[in-house]
Amino acid sequence: MTTSGPVSVMVVDDHPMWRDGVARDLAERGFDVRATAADATSAVRIARTVRPDVVLMDLNLGAESGVDATREITSGLTGTRVLVLSASGEHSDVLEAVKAGASGYLVKSASAEELVDAVGRTAAGDAVFTAGLAGLVLGEYRRMAAGPEDTTAPRLTERETEVLRLVAKGLTARQIADRLVLSHRTVENHVQSTLRKLQLHNRVELARYAIEHGLDSGPDANLDG
Amino acid sequence: MTRATAGSVRKDALKPLWRASVLLRVITLLFAAAVVVQHGGEYASAALAWVTIAAMAVWTLATSLVYLRMDRVRLWFTIVDLGLCCLLMSASRLVLTDQQRTVTAVPLVTTIWVTAVVAVGAVRSGMVGGTAFGAVVSLFNYGVRGYVDTDLTRDLVLLVGIGFVVGLASTTSKQSAERLAMAMRAEAATAERERLARTIHDSVLQVLARVRKRGRELGGEAAELAELAGRQEVALRALVAAAPLETDNGRADLRPRLQVLMTDRHQVSVPGTPVMVAESAAAELAFLVREALENVDRHAGATARAWVLLEDLGAEIVLSVRDDGVGIPAGRLAAAESEGRLGIARSIRGRVAELGGSVHLETGPRVGTEWEIRIPNAGRAR
Structure with a gap:
């Protein structure tokens, strides 16, 4: 994350009309739009060069998926965060992107104000959750808890479960803070922690998979399978 | 074929x-x-x-x-x-x-x-x-x-x-x-559905989303058109996202039946893995949620939004329906019931009781209404 100046952004989307529209919206509101990309491969390459604070990532990139690009960008570039902006519906691909390291998710139908707010919060290190993503993350923790005994699988604390359920029911961080009598910052921290645990576990799982299958050839290896 | x-x-x-x-x-x-x-x-x-x-x-x-x-x-x-x-x-x-x-x-x-x-x-x-x-x-x-x-x-x-x-x-x-x-027929149907979904994503959805966004910013009549486009966009997205309705031994995934209820004012949140329940229970629960959402549209105010959350706890299913509307004034539910009208509360309570579940209702002026429905379930499908 930059310490001064405007937040730098990169827009990845295979649809030119959308890509240029979003880039213009953000530029008009004072963001530094460093680059755009139309496919996953060039997105990773360009991100390495321009090192933006935030990458706005569409998941449905023609034949490619934004999930792998998200993993490569977040694991390779420490100062860069990925915000998923997708019209593909709140589904498992969004969950996969978040597990791969994305810091949040916004639907494409969100207003320009919501988008600007979300990019700002992502740059500041906060997690951007929709109710739909909270439902998916909650379901993912429950799935892991119900699965075979796995001591490495992360668990939610009671408080985190409570916060995540309220996010999934459409309450804003402010409303949750009021209802649970917590500070706004504490609520944000709880939400972030649910994501971080999931991402850490995902990285451990991938590493374990790589070692078991003799694929430990560094972070650039494509470990999807 | x-x-x-x-x-x-x-x-x-x-x-x-x-x-x-x-x-x-x-x-x-x-x-x-x-x-x-x-x-x-x-x-x-x-x-x-x-x-x-x-x-x-x-x-x-x-x-x-x-x-x-x-x-x-x-x-x-x-x-x-x-x-x-x-x-x-x-x-x-x-x-x-x-x-x-x-x-x-x-x-x-x-x-x-x-x-x-x-x-x-x-x-x-x-x-x-x-x-x-x-x-x-x-x-x-x-x-x-x-x-x-x-x-x-x-x-x-x-x-x-x-x-x-x-x-x-x-x-x-x-x-x-x-x-x-x-x-082979099922596979062909799935492939066709995926092809359609991709086409819709690449063309119609992108345009609708853009129209909605730009129209809103322009305001006036354009904003009205944007509202219409937005409603279609959300409905179409819900349809594309909804997995095909499949039943397996009389059990069905509850998620797609709830996801089709998604609109720009009604958000539906579900887990990423199938939530298998008895087929009859799936139909009943979907009907119930639809009824609750219609009730929000009728009574909670013109700008009220609603959120549906589906959770699978293994031994039970939890369905929450929350709105940020005007709420139900104390005593109004009871009044409606005593007048002999089948109010929404009684209808929901009756259906849930038949499924062996329980209902918890929280409401009040300005805080909206929240239903929490718990239904026992035979267990998750692995």
């Missing part, structure tokens, strides 16, 4: 069995001819024996053409086949001397050639056909010989057994061919 092609799939599945039955008939014909050569001199009428063999050869050729060439073998033809085989068996009464027929038990002219027709019955009509054809041939065998003994009864057991086993093979391959055809 049409019925005709489904039929041809079945026929294709049986082709190897038909070919085997024809091969069996040809080989057994050669065997029968060899038996006649061996016993020729001792017969009452060697000439008739050769006439029988000739008739068998002609019939073998005729049936081979029918069974290998025809797309569909008719039941009546297989019965004619059976009748002719039995007739040729009966001819042996005139060929064999009484001594040969009853005491020395010389084989009938047809010998094991008749097993082929049992196989035909089995391939055509499955276990029932095979068993029936085997029984008819065996009964004729008794009739032609004119007595019952261990050897003839052994023949009966073998013939009926062959009919049963071949029939079982025929039925099984027919069923697996049907299953394969069904799986």
Whole structure:
């Protein structure tokens, strides 16, 4: 994350009309739009060069998926965060992107104000959750808890479960803070922690998979399978 | 896929069995001819024996053409086949001397050639056909010989057994061919759905989303159009995202039935993995949520939004429906019920009680309304 100046952004989307529209919206509101990309491969390459604070990532990139690009960008570039902006519906691909390291998710139908707010919060290190993503993350923790005994699988604390359920029911961080009598910052921290645990576990799982299958050839290896 | 092609799939599945039955008939014909050569001199009428063999050869050729060439073998033809085989068996009464027929038990002219027709019955009509054809041939065998003994009864057991086993093979391959055809149809439908979803994502959704966003910013009449476009966008996105409605042993995934209720004012949040419940419960719960959302539209105020959350706790399903509307004033629910009107609360409570679940309602002025419905579930599908 930059310490001064405007937040730098990169827009990845295979649809030119959308890509240029979003880039213009953000530029008009004072963001530094460093680059755009139309496919996953060039997105990773360009991100390495321009090192933006935030990458706005569409998941449905023609034949490619934004999930792998998200993993490569977040694991390779420490100062860069990925915000998923997708019209593909709140589904498992969004969950996969978040597990791969994305810091949040916004639907494409969100207003320009919501988008600007979300990019700002992502740059500041906060997690951007929709109710739909909270439902998916909650379901993912429950799935892991119900699965075979796995001591490495992360668990939610009671408080985190409570916060995540309220996010999934459409309450804003402010409303949750009021209802649970917590500070706004504490609520944000709880939400972030649910994501971080999931991402850490995902990285451990991938590493374990790589070692078991003799694929430990560094972070650039494509470990999807 | 049409019925005709489904039929041809079945026929294709049986082709190897038909070919085997024809091969069996040809080989057994050669065997029968060899038996006649061996016993020729001792017969009452060697000439008739050769006439029988000739008739068998002609019939073998005729049936081979029918069974290998025809797309569909008719039941009546297989019965004619059976009748002719039995007739040729009966001819042996005139060929064999009484001594040969009853005491020395010389084989009938047809010998094991008749097993082929049992196989035909089995391939055509499955276990029932095979068993029936085997029984008819065996009964004729008794009739032609004119007595019952261990050897003839052994023949009966073998013939009926062959009919049963071949029939079982025929039925099984027919069923697996049907299953394969069904799986292929389902796969084609899924592929088509994915292709449509991709097309919609690449074109319609992108444009609608853009129209909605830009229109809102322009304001005025454009904002109204944006609102319309937005509503269509969300509805279309929900349709595309919703997985196909599949049932498995009377259990169904509850998620797609809730996801289709998503609009720009109603958000539906579900887990990433299927939430399997009894099919009837899935329909009931979807109806209930739809009712609750309609109630939000009617009573919670024009700008009220609603959120549906589905959670699978393994032993129970939790469904929450929350809105940020005006809330239900204290006592209004009770008043509606005491007036004898079936209010939303009573309707929801009744349905949930039938599913063995419980309802918790939280409401008040300015905080909106939140329903929490808990339904016991047999457990998650793995």
